[in-house]
Amino acid sequence: MTPTDDGTSAGPPAEGRRSRLLAPLRQEGAKGVLIAMVSTLVVAAAIVYLVTSSPYWPDVKESFFNWTQFRDSFPDILEAFRRNILWFMIAEPIILAWALLLAILRSLRGPVFFPLRLLATIYVDLFRGVPTLLVVYLLGFGVPTLGIPGLPTQSAFWGMVGLILGYSAYVAEVYRAGIESVHPSQTAAARALGLSRWRTLQHVVIPQAVRRVIPPLMNDFLALQKDTALIAVVAGTLPEAFTMSQIFQQGNFNFTPILGAALCFLIITIPLTIFTDWLLERQRRQRMASV
Amino acid sequence: MSQAVRVEGVFKSFGELEVLRGIDLAMDDHEVACLIGASGSGKSTLLRCLNLLEPIDAGRIWIEGREITAPGVDQNAVRRGIGIVFQSFNLFPHMTVLRNITLAPTKVLGLSRQEATNRAHELLARFDLDDKAADYPDRLSGGQQQRVAIIRALAMQPDIMLLDEVTSALDPVLVAEVLDAIRELAHTGMTMVIATHEMGFARDVASRVAFLHEGRILEEGSPERIFSAPEQEETRRFLDRVIAAGRM
Numbered sequence: 001m002t003p004t005d006d007g008t009s010a011g012p013p014a015e016g017r018r019s020r021l022l023a024p025l026r027q028e029g030a031k032g033v034l035i036a037m038v039s040t041l042v043v044a045a046a047i048v049y050l051v052t053s054s055p056y057w058p059d060v061k062e063s064f065f066n067w068t069q070f071r072d073s074f075p076d077i078l079e080a081f082r083r084n085i086l087w088f089m090i091a092e093p094i095i096l097a098w099a100l101l102l103a104i105l106r107s108l109r110g111p112v113f114f115p116l117r118l119l120a121t122i123y124v125d126l127f128r129g130v131p132t133l134l135v136v137y138l139l140g141f142g143v144p145t146l147g148i149p150g151l152p153t154q155s156a157f158w159g160m161v162g163l164i165l166g167y168s169a170y171v172a173e174v175y176r177a178g179i180e181s182v183h184p185s186q187t188a189a190a191r192a193l194g195l196s197r198w199r200t201l202q203h204v205v206i207p208q209a210v211r212r213v214i215p216p217l218m219n220d221f222l223a224l225q226k227d228t229a230l231i232a233v234v235a236g237t238l239p240e241a242f243t244m245s246q247i248f249q250q251g252n253f254n255f256t257p258i259l260g261a262a263l264c265f266l267i268i269t270i271p272l273t274i275f276t277d278w279l280l281e282r283q284r285r286q287r288m289a290s291v
Numbered sequence: 292m293s294q295a296v297r298v299e300g301v302f303k304s305f306g307e308l309e310v311l312r313g314i315d316l317a318m319d320d321h322e323v324a325c326l327i328g329a330s331g332s333g334k335s336t337l338l339r340c341l342n343l344l345e346p347i348d349a350g351r352i353w354i355e356g357r358e359i360t361a362p363g364v365d366q367n368a369v370r371r372g373i374g375i376v377f378q379s380f381n382l383f384p385h386m387t388v389l390r391n392i393t394l395a396p397t398k399v400l401g402l403s404r405q406e407a408t409n410r411a412h413e414l415l416a417r418f419d420l421d422d423k424a425a426d427y428p429d430r431l432s433g434g435q436q437q438r439v440a441i442i443r444a445l446a447m448q449p450d451i452m453l454l455d456e457v458t459s460a461l462d463p464v465l466v467a468e469v470l471d472a473i474r475e476l477a478h479t480g481m482t483m484v485i486a487t488h489e490m491g492f493a494r495d496v497a498s499r500v501a502f503l504h505e506g507r508i509l510e511e512g513s514p515e516r517i518f519s520a521p522e523q524e525e526t527r528r529f530l531d532r533v534i535a536a537g538r539m
Contacts, residue, residue, distance in 0.1 A: 189383070194447065203383075203394060
């Protein structure tokens with residue numbers, strides 16, 4: 001798709017992250033690496049000593065790092081985590097499309113479009129101003145209670161709608177930043193060729209805008225993956241990873257299952273984080289190359 | 292008689308700044324008019340008004356006999372018939388050279404992808420760029436990019452071409468290839484309005500030269516007359532400065 005002019009785009013996903021973290025060390029040579037290793041070991045040893053020598057460490061270990069508890073609960077939590085992934089996979093494409101529409105409405109010029117622009121602006125400001133948890137809660141419990149015929153009554157469904165509404169507001173702003181970063185001369189060139197306002201957006205502005213905001217979009221991607229846990233507050237009968245771990249925690253008075261749920265999220269989010277860092281690093285290098 | 296361009300009493304301000312202060316101009320088909328004058332004299336703005344990229348405040352403009360400043364005119368239809376090339380190329384960076392050229396013919400004129408591609412290849416070959424069709428603009432030199440921009444405008448088969456200081460952003464060594472492309476266009480009888488700082492080129496290619504000063508056409512005529520025997524004091528002063536700067 002994008003031109004790969006100088007090979008900077010090739011390479012394993014970890015490349016960007018590794019170079020940013022470790023590159024300064026390489027410049028300092030073997031001595032620098034040695035100092036870094038020693039200081040890391042000292043700090044790690046100090047932390048371990050402080051934690052394990054604290055008077056209540058045996059109790060904490062028993063209730064947070066209990067292997068038996070982990071072994072018994074983790075398969076079920078992992079099973080429930082599939083629901084988080086499912087919700088994420090449904091919500092993300094809808095958010096991407098709906099937010100793009102909002103961003104386009106907000107960037108329409110001309111007095112005719114004022115009402116649309118106004119509505120989109122109110123929407124974005126409103127949903128960015130309210131904690132997403134509250135939106136999920138209100139919709140998840142509120143709408144099913146209304147019992148409007150023809151509408152689904154599942155709380156999980158409406159909780160998901162809340163999540164989509166809230167996230168779209170943030171993602172719309174990311175898109176809008178991208179749209180505004182496309183130089184007006186691009187629009188002028190397209191309009192001068194006789195392309196309509198809409199065709200210009202479709203073929204010239206939006207493709208360039210989206211390309212530029214992929215890394216920040218990945219950040220919202222990550223946050224959404226974690227925030228699928230918010231649906232738990234309204235989806236009592238459909239346990240996802242966090243709810244499932246709470247069930248174990250409350251049954252056995254042990255917090256280890258909660259750590260198990262955290263581990264599930266990390267399995268997904270850490271590779272995504274590394275990938276995002278790599279994308280950002282690649283974009284930074286491309287910008288430097290083009291200057 | 293067919294009149295390619297007619298401009299009557301055009302005024303244009305940006306806020307407090309009056310950029311065009313009563314422009315009158317008439318051109319026949321196959322004429323090449325060069326607009327000369329200092330930066331800020333209104334050359335670029337006049338070109339942008341000619342294809343409605345800037346709305347005018349007062350006055351009227353006709354292109355090929357149709358008034359384009361009349362109320363209710365379809366701006367997109369007007370622009371279809373007028374090609375413009377900008378100082379900064381403005382190629383679409385996310386598309387190949389070929390796609391840059393075929394986008395408008397397929398989306399605006401409704402040509403099939405195949406027809407548009409054939410037309411693009413013909414034009415690329417004519418301007419010696421056929422091997423660049425699959426490249427992205429950032430792989431091309433400035434001169435090549437500007438020639439692609441010219442081809443992109445030509446692919447719409449416009450009645451008129453507007454060229455806005457198309458060599459000003461180029462390295463001196465790349466200017467010639469772009470000017471040659473424009474010369475070749477002039478030979479084919481393309482009606483053109485060219486804003487330029489290249490006086491030698493203007494003298495060479497223009498059938499008429501108009502000197503703009505503070506938003507007015509102060510003087511116009513054949514290139515021989517304007518360059519050898521300017522009547523206005525301002526024109527003389529401008530040409531003296533150009534000669535002093537070694538641009539002529």
